[in-house]
Amino acid sequence: xxxxxxxxxxxxxxxxxxxxxxxxxxxxxxxxxxxxxxxxxxxxxxxxxxxxxxxxxxxxxxxxxxxxxxxxxxxxxxxxxxxxxxxxxxxxxxxxxxxxxxxxxxxxxxxxxxxxxxxxxxxxxxxxxxxxxxxxxxxxxxxxxxxxxxxxxxxxxxxxxxxxxxxxxxxxxxxxxxxxxxxxxxxxxxxxxxxxxxxxxxxxxxxxxxxxxxxxxxxxxxxxxxxxxxxxxxxxxxxxxxxxxxxxxxxxxxxxxxxxxxxxxxxxxxxxxxxxxxxxxxxxxxxxxxxxxxxxxxxxxxxxxxxxxxxxxxxxx
Amino acid sequence: xxxxxxxxxxxxxxxxxxxxxxxxxxxxxxxxxxxxxxxxxxxxxxxxxxxxxxxxxxxxx
Numbered sequence: 253x254x255x256x257x258x259x260x261x262x263x264x265x266x267x268x269x270x271x272x273x274x275x276x277x278x279x280x281x282x283x284x285x286x287x288x289x290x291x292x293x294x295x296x297x298x299x300x301x302x303x304x305x306x307x308x309x310x311x312x313x314x315x316x317x318x319x320x321x322x323x324x325x326x327x328x329x330x331x332x333x334x335x336x337x338x339x340x341x342x343x344x345x346x347x348x349x350x351x352x353x354x355x356x357x358x359x360x361x362x363x364x365x366x367x368x369x370x371x372x373x374x375x376x377x378x379x380x381x382x383x384x385x386x387x388x389x390x391x392x393x394x395x396x397x398x399x400x401x402x403x404x405x406x407x408x409x410x411x412x413x414x415x416x417x418x419x420x421x422x423x424x425x426x427x428x429x430x431x432x433x434x435x436x437x438x439x440x441x442x443x444x445x446x447x448x449x450x451x452x453x454x455x456x457x458x459x460x461x462x463x464x465x466x467x468x469x470x471x472x473x474x475x476x477x478x479x480x481x482x483x484x485x486x487x488x489x490x491x492x493x494x495x496x497x498x499x500x501x502x503x504x505x506x507x508x509x510x511x512x513x514x515x516x517x518x519x520x521x522x523x524x525x526x527x528x529x530x531x532x533x534x535x536x537x538x539x540x541x542x543x544x545x546x547x548x549x550x551x552x553x554x555x556x557x558x559x560x561x562x563x564x565x566x567x568x569x
Numbered sequence: 570x571x572x573x574x575x576x577x578x579x580x581x582x583x584x585x586x587x588x589x590x591x592x593x594x595x596x597x598x599x600x601x602x603x604x605x606x607x608x609x610x611x612x613x614x615x616x617x618x619x620x621x622x623x624x625x626x627x628x629x630x
Contacts, residue, residue, distance in 0.1 A: 277592040282602030315620045319613060374610075382617045 280363065284353040288336055288364055289329030289371075296551075297328040297424045300447065303555045304428025304440060307506070307562040312432050316383060320431040323379035324424055326371050327391045331398040331420070333368035337361050338403050342469035348462065368399075379431075387430040394423040408470065411477040418451030419444075425555075439506050442497070443555075449494040450551050453487045453526060457544040460484070460529070461537035484530045487543070491526035495519035498554055511557045518550045 301324045305317055312320070336343065336354055344355035353359040372395050380388030402417030410416075422444045429440035459466060459473040460483060466473040475483040498519050502512040525546055528539035588596065618625050 277586060277588050277596075278599075279592060279595045281595050281598040283598070285599070285602065313620050315616055319617060322613070378610075378613070382614070382621075 276360075278360065278363065280353065280359040284358045285367060287353050288333040288359065288367060289326075290332030290336075291329075293332060293421075294325050294328045297421070298325045299552070300443070300555055301325075301424040301428035303559045304425030304443060305432055306428075306559050307439065307443075308429045308432035310432050317431070320379060320383045320387065320428065323375045323383070323388075324391060324427055327375035327379070327395055328424070330368045330371035330375060331395045333364050333371065334395075334399040335403045337364040337368060338399070339407070340364075342408075342471060346465045346469045348465060383431050384434050386434050387427050390423060390427050390430055394420055394427065397423070409472070411472050411474045413472070414455040415452050418448050418455075421451060422447035438504070439501075442500055442504070442506070446494070446497050446554065447551065449490055449497055450547065452490040453494065453522075454544060454547040454551075456483050456487050457529060457540045457547065460534075460540040461544075463534075480534060484532070488526045488530050491522050495523055498522075498550075501558065506562075507558055508561050511554075511561050514553055514557045518553055521546060522550055 298321055301321055305312065305320065336352055339349075340352075340354040340361055343349035343352050349355065354361055354364055372392075376388050376392045376395070379391055398417070398420035402413065402420055406413040406417050425443035425447070426436060426440045429443075430436065456474050459475050460480065463473070463475050463480075467476050474486065478486075496519075499512070499515045501507040502509075502515060507515075522543075525539065525543040529543050532539040
């Protein structure tokens with residue numbers, strides 16, 4: 253076994269000791285650690301949390317709001333790092349994830365674990381001390397849910413992995429709401445449900461055209477387990493549930509006419525794309541790709557309109 | 570063998586792991602990132618203490 257990596261030389265009294273294996277010097281840079289945070293996922297988490305903050309009744313000092321968002325972002329990043337630590341073996345065999353810092357060999361698993369745990373601890377503690385303990389408690393639960401329940405418990409064992417695990421991605425608006433109010437109500441629950449029911453059509457559309465990748469990694473995604481036809485039907489059923497939920501904030505009086513128009517039009521497009529996915533058969537994958545891409549825009553538009561329409565009342569003191 | 574040579578040999582033996590240039594660059598990058606993160610944390614706690622004022626000591630659970 254080699255002592256050192258990447259050309260570093262061990263000199264001195266330890267040089268001739270073959271059984272001694274000190275820590276190998278790391279080649280990880282700051283940007284590798286940043287990549288461990290899954291910045292793209294983090295940006296969606298920050299955005300939905302921001303909407304939760306903004307639509308919540310009450311006011312929050314802008315610096316406190318920024319602190320809350322920073323803690324939520326870092327907490328989400330910590331969960332991402334811990335996910336990459338646990339999933340390094342399957343990331344290595346999937347095209348989409350093989351260039352991540354751990355499978356690429358730039359960051360060691362132990363380093364990612366320590367990094368993730370440290371950030372998780374700091375983000376929860378800081379949110380609790382500087383904002384409020386309820387938001388901190390839900391952030392801690394979200395990290396636990398994503399890492400332990402989804403990544404370790406569900407991802408490799410059941411095709412319902414992303415259905416149940418989707419809750420982790422749906423909590424951030426509730427955390428944002430809690431940061432302002434310290435309590436929960438129907439409105440944040442609705443935001444939770446929108447993201448929760450958005451997750452299956454979004455990820456299964458991806459899973460349909462990445463089946464081989466997931467099969468190679470041994471991940472039991474719905475198309476690999478239940479088959480394509482069943483998955484396409486389930487995408488349609490979840491979309492049928494999602495679209496009314498998307499319109500519900502307007503129906504329940506939480507949102508105005510612009511939201512109504514956007515949620516109805518984009519909801520109709522979601523249904524149309526889900527219908528096209530239902531009718532499509534492999535090897536064709538265009539409809540699945542279209543649904544995957546549009547679903548991101550759909551969620552973004554719903555939350556962006558809520559943010560604009562409901563103003564920044566939760567953010568500005 | 571001069572005293573200076575003996576001291577240099579002793580010094581070389583104490584060097585331990587000698588990093589390559591790439592490893593030194595990576596370490597510098599990590600050190601800067603850690604310094605920035607700590608600076609942000611310090612500033613954050615300082616500003617939040619000012620924002621909260623005396624309320625910073627009120628910790629209802």
